[in-house]
Amino acid sequence: MPPRESPPPLGSAASPEAAQRPVPGQDPRVRWAMTLAVIVVGVVTIRPMGFTGQGLAVLVLFVLNTAALLARGLPENAATQRFAPAWLAAGVLAAATLIGVSSSGTGYLFAFFLTGHIGYRLETRWALALAGLCSALCAGVLYLHLGPGDPQLPWVLGLATGAPVLIGILNHSQRQAVRAAIAASESAERAARAEARTAVLSERGRIARDVHDVLAHSLAGINMQLELTDALIDTGDLEKVREANSKAHALVKESLKQAQWTVHALREDALPLVESLAAMVESSGHHDALTVSGTARELPSRVTQNLLRIAQEALTNAARHAPGGDVRVELGFAAASTTLAVRNRPGTREVHAGPGSGMGLIGMRERVALLDGTVTAGPVTEGPDRDGWHVEAVIPG
Known part of the structure; x- marks a missing residue:
């Protein structure tokens, strides 16, 4: 018999998605063609068929059998599954x-096709029970001659009417395996898409942090110096105007360097950590401020890039919020971790920093979290650097 989409076990509800999903190898046109062929052959061959006496009884039973056979085309949902045993038993x-x-x-032929569908539609134990009942009834009717019957039909034919249930059960198992394979494939595809979306979002966050590090701080510093230049022009103090203008030019050069570092980071180029950090500290105006402890070693490129970004963020914040204050940078290599610490003393000049974006510390924490490390940031409350600021990142490995 033609297979249908795999149903759920008896008493369970098929999801709308599963009921509507096409099953490979299933062609509804073949099923309907065979169903109509059985009905047409029955109309032509079954006798008597009329509107009186035995012919009327045959006509009514023919209509009932036709309805039971056509019901195979009903969608397999919760409603049809509940009354499937009833209409199949009536059939x-x-x-x-x-x-x-x-x-x-x-x-x-109606019995043969119906038992085949019983094996496909119902749970195995129920299908076998109902098919056995069909064989017993049909064989009993022919063997005991219950009714006029066709004297040429052997009772063994009636007994064989339950055999197609095995074909239905086989098709049922095969379709279940196909649907399970399809579901597993769809699940794997969804997982791959979710992973790809996560990777895209992670990369967007990384680019956003790099853009923030380059643009937000650099442009803020340049803007501050240009505003100071405008204010000094009104005073007529050309020496201070030149000084502010020189600082603006220096910030532009520094921004270009930072842009180069960003390009390296986005391309995941390997950068030497100690040399790059030393150049960064020197360009920020703090000479001999870097201290390296432990045995320096090559770190993964993503660790190097994020440590440089954290140092850049800390140095930029120190320049904005504590101008003129001394800065110390410590890079420590231990057996199981790498530590970067940036500590600045209180500023010695007036602070002209504008409002920040609020993303600096957030970016630091995100970078360290990506490396399974820890970061601490806060004011210094004791010692020679009291009232200053301290940032420390510890990266394992």
């Missing part, structure tokens, strides 16, 4: 009765 009774009442013809 079995109608098929057995038709064999006994009709005097000739192919009424037994």
Whole structure:
């Protein structure tokens, strides 16, 4: 018999998505063609069929068998699954009765096709029980001659009407395996898409942090110096105007260097950590401020890039919020971790920093979290650097 989409076990509800999903190898046109062929052959061969007496009984049973056979096309959802055993059992009774009442013809075909669908539609134990009932009823009708019947039909034919249930069960198992494979493939595809979306979002966050580090701080510093230049022009102090203008030019050069570092980071180029950090500290105006402890070693490029970004953020914040204050940078290599510490003393000049974006510390924490490390940041409350600021990042490995 033609297979249908795999149903759930008896008593369970099929999801709308599963019920509507096409199953490979299934062609509804073949199913309907075979169903219509059985009905047409029955109309032509089953006798008597009329509107009185035995012919009327045969006609009514033929209509009932046709309805039971056409019901195979009902969608497999919660509603149809609840009454499937009932209409299939009624179809079995109608098929057995038709064999006994009709005097000739192919009424037994309804029983064969119906039991095949029983094996496909119902859970195995229920399908076997109902198919066994069909075989017993049809064989009993023919063996005991219950009704006019067709004297040329052997009772063994009635017993064989339950055999197609095995084909239905086999198709049921095969479709379940196909649907399980499809579901697993769809699940793997969804997981791959989710992973790809996560990677895209992670890369967007990384680019956002790099853009913030380069643009937000650099442009803020340049803007501050240009505003100071405008204010000094009104005073007529050309020496201070030149000094502010020189600082603006220096910040532009520094921004270009930072842009180069950003390009390296986005391309994931390997940068020497100690040399790059030393150049960064020197360009920020703090000479001999870097101290390296432990045995320096090559770190993964993503660790190097994020440590440089953290140092850049800390140095920029120190320049904005504590201008003129001494800065110390410590890079420590231990057996199981790498530590970067940036500490600045209180500023010695007036602070002209504008409002920040609020993303600096957030960016630091995000970078360290990506490396499974820890970061601490806060004011210094004791010692020679009291009232200054301290940032420390510890990266394992």
